[in-house]
Amino acid sequence: MCAVTTNRFATLLADRAPVFDGGYGWLLQERGLPAGDCAELWNLQEPEKIAALHDEYAAAGASVLTTNTFGGTAPRLAMHGLEDHVEAVNRAGAAIAREVADRHGALVGGDLGPTGELFEPMGTLTPEQAQGLFEAQLRGLVAGGIDLVLIETMSDLAEARAAIAAARAVCPDLPIVATMSFDTNLRTMMGVRPADAALELAAAGADVVGANCGRGPEEMSVIAEQLVAARPEGVLVLTQSNAGLPQLEGAEFVYTVGPQALAEHARSLRDAGVDVVGACCGSSPEHIAAIRAAVTA
Numbered sequence: 050m051c052a053v054t055t056n057r058f059a060t061l062l063a064d065r066a067p068v069f070d071g072g073y074g075w076l077l078q079e080r081g082l083p084a085g086d087c088a089e090l091w092n093l094q095e096p097e098k099i100a101a102l103h104d105e106y107a108a109a110g111a112s113v114l115t116t117n118t119f120g121g122t123a124p125r126l127a128m129h130g131l132e133d134h135v136e137a138v139n140r141a142g143a144a145i146a147r148e149v150a151d152r153h154g155a156l157v158g159g160d161l162g163p164t165g166e167l168f169e170p171m172g173t174l175t176p177e178q179a180q181g182l183f184e185a186q187l188r189g190l191v192a193g194g195i196d197l198v199l200i201e202t203m204s205d206l207a208e209a210r211a212a213i214a215a216a217r218a219v220c221p222d223l224p225i226v227a228t229m230s231f232d233t234n235l236r237t238m239m240g241v242r243p244a245d246a247a248l249e250l251a252a253a254g255a256d257v258v259g260a261n262c263g264r265g266p267e268e269m270s271v272i273a274e275q276l277v278a279a280r281p282e283g284v285l286v287l288t289q290s291n292a293g294l295p296q297l298e299g300a301e302f303v304y305t306v307g308p309q310a311l312a313e314h315a316r317s318l319r320d321a322g323v324d325v326v327g328a329c330c331g332s333s334p335e336h337i338a339a340i341r342a343a344v345t346a
């Protein structure tokens with residue numbers, strides 16, 4: 050018998066297109082969320098607006114819908130006085146995405162973003178505390194019905210590891226996707242290089258490793274090359290580029306990379322060995338529709 054290692058995410062994705070969804074925060078602001086307000090509170094107060102955006106992404110061809118829970122850990126919710134509602138906010142976010150995903154045959158990725166707290170010795174957060182914060186968030190997400198765990202926009206490997214450990218403790222059967230944001234000279238803000246991220250996140254237990262957000266498609270191409278070269282065998286690579294850096298036009302910031310350009314970029318990433326693509330800030334369902342068409346053509 051030869052041992053065939055199967056990637057849990059690949060098994061779950063099955064014959065769906067390898068396409069995640071795009072940005073949420075900036076679109077929610079366009080749809081009435083005041084800047085600085087708590088996006089996750091809309092899971093409880095404006096669920097139909099979150100569901101509408103999920104529905105648009107699923108209709109555009111996204112196979113994985115990202116729950117509106119990026120800031121769903123207690124320290125982030127505490128900025129809005131909601132630290133006692135971690136379970137409810139996350140369960141509602143997952144349930145909204147679940148209902149939409151089931152109508153489209155899509156999957157739900159339970160989104161974990163950074164806690165916003167600094168680890169020791171720069172801050173006071175310990176790995177055990179961080180894991181506990183992510184576990185509380187995940188209990189809500191699992192109760193709401195997620196299919197996989199999506200850890201994203203991480204800068205600190207210790208925090209990413211804590212999130213992966215939380216997933217392995219709370220929902221050991223769910224695939225884990227972990228991406229970092231390499232937005233500072235091709236490193237994360239904390240100095241992590243793509244190759245080290247690929248190795249360390251995989252070693253911690255991620256089924257899919259990668260990069261999200263960042264400084265736009267050009268840098269993402271360089272980062273993707275390094276991720277693909279370094280990833281261990283059997284581990285998939287995901288990239289979710291933003292639509293460039295926002296440029297000031299008149300009185301407002303606008304993202305300048307349109308759907309077709311981001312789609313051509315996604316196809317070049319796939320040609321370079323990236324397994325799964327999505328998009329981040331500045332992208333919309335139109336971008337995802339173009340990406341879906343480009344990578345499944």
Ligand SMILES: [Zn+2]
Pocket residue numbers: 261262263291329330
């Ligand atoms: Zn982003």
